[in-house]
Amino acid sequence: MAQWLSGTVIANTHWTDTLFSLRVKTEPFDFIAGQFVRLAIETADGKVQRAYSLLNSPGGPEQEFLISTVADGLLTPLLHQLKPGDTVDISQPACGFFILDEVPDGKNLWLISTGTGIGPYLSMLGTETPWQRFSSIILLHSVRYVAELVYQPLISHFQQRYGTQLHYQPIVTREAKAGALQQRIPELIQSGALQQACGHSLDQESQVLLCGNPQMITETKAVLESLGLKKNLRRDPGQITVEQYWK
Known part of the structure; x- marks a missing residue:
């Protein structure tokens, strides 16, 4: 209890x-x-x-x-x-295994979120762990409207502190915004537009975390698997780690 x-x-x-x-x-x-x-x-x-x-x-x-x-x-x-x-x-106590201790080593760390799913990533980025373990970190936040791109000062602080080690990529699906992409995450990955915009590949040297809308997670996971990535399990390490309590 x-x-x-x-x-x-x-x-x-x-x-x-x-x-x-x-x-x-x-x-x-x-x-x-x-x-x-x-x-x-x-x-x-x-x-x-x-x-x-x-x-x-x-x-x-x-x-x-x-x-x-x-x-x-x-x-x-x-x-x-x-x-x-x-x-x-x-x-x-606090619960959950959506933590970097459960994520294998890799070259790039992709933190992919929709809506409120950016929350745990901001918690992670405020620790030393991701910066010490990954050469590049891509923080992806997809929302419907510009006003939902929250915590901009905190994200700017991380960018100023860690420079090009962090790439922040907003996606706004229902409004136009300079620097933001506008398509859905699975479509952007499938076409390669996301990788091109972020300047990093999505391959077996990447570690990808997914948090947010359950439909986004399901569809993005399927696209990533089509690229040769697989779900990360303790008994069988892979490249895709999913926040489970959304289910």
């Missing part, structure tokens, strides 16, 4: 009408970048809870979460309304 920490909301940043970030102060706790916890609120019908990846890197008393509101959801509309000073429960 999960244990629970009581957290105090420090900030609730609304990026759009349905996309927001919660910053919560808690007692410090250990986790590995890429892991998730459950957020919960007590209601008249009992505790309502759901899993969310930690966006912040380990080591601090403030935890951050990127959340998309589900209109008919039981929890996200409540989280959306939280104000500084409100409380929210956070489960312990």
Whole structure:
């Protein structure tokens, strides 16, 4: 049974009408970048809870979460309304194997995400591990609208600190934006347009992480397999690692 920490909301940043970030102060706790916890609120019908990846890197008393509101959801509309000073429960311990410890070595690390799936990657990039292990890191974030390209100052900080070791590639499917691609991720990989835009190959020397919309994950995994990459398993290491709790 999960244990629970009581957290105090420090900030609730609304990026759009349905996309927001919660910053919560808690007692410090250990986790590995890429892991998730459950957020919960007590209601008249009992505790309502759901899993969310930690966006912040380990080591601090403030935890951050990127959340998309589900209109008919039981929890996200409540989280959306939280104000500084409100409380929210956070489960312990953190869980999940979508972590770089589970990823084999490679030349290039592709961090492919849609929507809120960028969260665990920002947590990873705030640690030394990816920069020490991979010569090139490609951070890919696909959204519908420009306003959903969140955490630009943090991404710029990583770019300034690590230079050409990091390539950030936005994709905006329903609006035009300079520097952004506009097609869906599987199509971009299939045509080679993504690899050309990023200046890196997708081959057996690459390690690819997928996080976000389940349909994107399924279709992108199939395209990657057609290029000769395979799912990474402990008993049979490969090149494709998928965030499982989205299922």
